[in-house]
Amino acid sequence: MTNNFDSIQSADTIMVIGSNTTEAHPVIGMMIKEQVRKGAKLIVCDPRTIELHELATVKINQRSGSDVALLNGMMNVILAENLHNPKFIEERVEKFEELKATVEKYTPEYVEGITGVPADTIREAARTYAAGPNSALFYTMGITQHTTGTNNVRSCCNLALLCGMMGRPGTGVNPLRGQNNVQGACDMGALPATLPGYLKVGLPAAAEKIEKLWGCKIPEEGKVGLSVVTMMKAAGNGELKALYIMGENPMVTDPNTNHVAHALDTLDFLVVQDIFLTETAERADVVLPAACWPEKTGTYSNTIRAVQLSHKACDSPGEAREDWTIFVELAKRLGHNWDFKSSSEVFDDIARFVPAYAGMSHERLEKGYLQWPCPTPEHPGTPNLHAVQFSRPNGMATFSPCEWAAPHEWPDEEYPFIANTGRNLYHYHSGSMSRRGPSGRYVKGLYIEVNPADAAAMGICEGENVKVESRRGEVTGVARITESVPEKMVFVPFHFGEAPANMLTASVWDPTSETPPFKVSAVKVSKA
Amino acid sequence: MANATINGRSVEFEPGKTILQVARAADIYIPVLCEHPALEIAGACRVCLVEVEKNPKLLTACSTPIMDGMVIETNTEKVRAARKAVIELLLIRHPLECFSCSSNGKCELQAIAYDLGIEKSPFWEEGDTCVEHKLDDSNPFYIRDLNKCILCGRCIRVCDKLSQYHAIDFQQRGIHTAVQPPVGRKLEESDCTFCGQCVAVCPVGALYEKPSVGKGRPWEVETTKTICTYCGVGCELLVEVNKRTGKIANVTSDHTNMNSVNKGRTCVKGRFSWEFVNHPDRLKTPLIKENGEFRKATWDEALDKVAEGLKRNMGKTGFFSSARCTNEENYLMQRFAREVMGTNNIDHCAHL
């Protein structure tokens, strides 16, 4: 997020798009509701009717996959009615003419045809957002998990830049990060194209830094590595022979489960390091038992870039070990004498490598969290990003105008429904943690949300089994009949390994972010 | 800065505060039941009565603004007698089952009664003990024992103000008043999302965590600050570990810590979904697959095997790191991939 949580209290208008905040980020949901009850306006855009819609000033249910058109439509209105912020654009943003040219044809009437949102509602949303004075935009996977995910994100940024909603408390473009440490894993360079601190692997500076700090050459002469999805593909066709998986369960969370199973079984060697024998670990050659959350000391970086220290509260069961110690042991066996004695020493290594973490240490974090960038031990951390300038060489931001394109798959006669996958408040991801405990006793297995009109047409009653089938696979779950999904859409939560929603999803992806399109699969639905 | 005198001690304060806030900052004890620092003032329980010079009546410390030159006494005979009466009235309808109560040792009512030397209510008559309500343990997250409820209203206020749900409120009147979801509905059918904020602030044993039952007494646990391992909000959670068993007894949060990102707020997962930690399915030893079956292995065997498998596939190996693991772990895995294995094939589930 560009801004911090307290910044929500300065927002006059909050726009939430593609984020079922009260289910997926419940505590941020509470903060947003609090601010709205104090009088802030709320714009909610989601194909499903979600809890936040109840409080919304402007309620929008756009068609799945139509976000770019919706956002362009709002920008069209803002420009037509002169509601943009010329001073901000003049001083801080490039390519304004290009943006104008692109959004010109996205009149509210044209956009209504694509999104299904009435033209006047688009106008109202545009006016409300532009009026601010401080408007904050929040989004999550409903924006990113599409084949056009990157363009969806760019369009959110275009809107914020157009109205100058950046760099002040109460504004910003705020992606809510899904996993507890997705921000940290990216910061740490657990990415194929960047070293810790987002240093691109192909740059001479990357090679120099690695040589200086780790004493080794840049791998593959700086060639970008494979991503999660392309590694799976390479494993499937035999180009990749071994996989080392730590704390992930691609058999449940990755798209197209059948393909994942094939890929893992084709490998010469699979090692899985986890806390349970997950669906993925079952297929491994070696399984290493790991310590979990209260059993280790270490840091996590949350959605507001706050680096927080979590302490060890109890011992791990049996011989389970902290993940970092396992790498130290393995490095030794492969001839690298790493000398880390505690996670605090590993953190110091991070601070040497990553400028934004340079001012931090476990000792300092003991006194409270710090938001990066925090370049020196005296630096107080940075609650709001982009206050003075953007992180590009000339300090300017750029509009990235985008055209709307239809999703990779669209309902047709044979597969007339859209299946949308996502989270339920009580569960987390593949459910290996949350299903073992009270949440598992409360929401026991797969349910599928069906609109009452569709249910009636198919003769499905609440609690009966429904089958959802795509071109790739099928799942069966218990029908929950609810107005919260529109007609011709079903919602399938993905926490249940025995009935994986990702049987339905396609292993195609956004060309830039390589994010799979979990929000749109064409399916047929029937009584099971 | 202004000045007042509490129990003969001079205290400085910024104007605009209450007597209770200033006394608390100066470490002067005033008992409270309905008041909670994270919530707005209710002024309902009248346990915090204090004597203020030139005031014939006792005043509630939680709601009375402190003034420059005020002279306050918090523990006189008159004050103690008034408080005693309040507690004795509450105890008419509060079962004295401390023996089996999960709040024993952290109960705020018990502590105040102890301080005032109250054993039981002198007003109590046969048939008075509240047995009106059946124990509600129908949801897997927390138990409601309304017979122990003292109607302080903290849970109602926390639900409304911090959780933003207003799932519960005072229902019915007079002696039958009870904190309930809207009439005729069960909690599971109300707006309640089982975030557990109400449980965290309940001063007695009327609301308590179901997964914690029997896992440890308040004096047996040691509390450690951790960060929730579920979503990207990163709520601070307090993990209470039973010193005797070494296992988690409870997970809670601190609504008075304004330096945490969540300031005490949590959702159902952070607060209640921790049983997996002690689950029998946890992996306890390394496993090696032989002829399609796993067998237990020592760390040395397993690590040798991994080293061998990686060496064999040098240049053809990929790494999946984890957005659930710490920064230190992610950092070392990618350093291992790059430095030891010479590959940039490292990614994690950022997009999933």
Ligand code: SF4
């Ligand atoms: S658990 Fe949360 S939502 Fe439910 S009554 Fe308590 S505070 Fe309200």
Ligand code: SF4
């Ligand atoms: S308690 Fe809930 S909202 Fe807070 S970090 Fe955990 S999962 Fe997220």
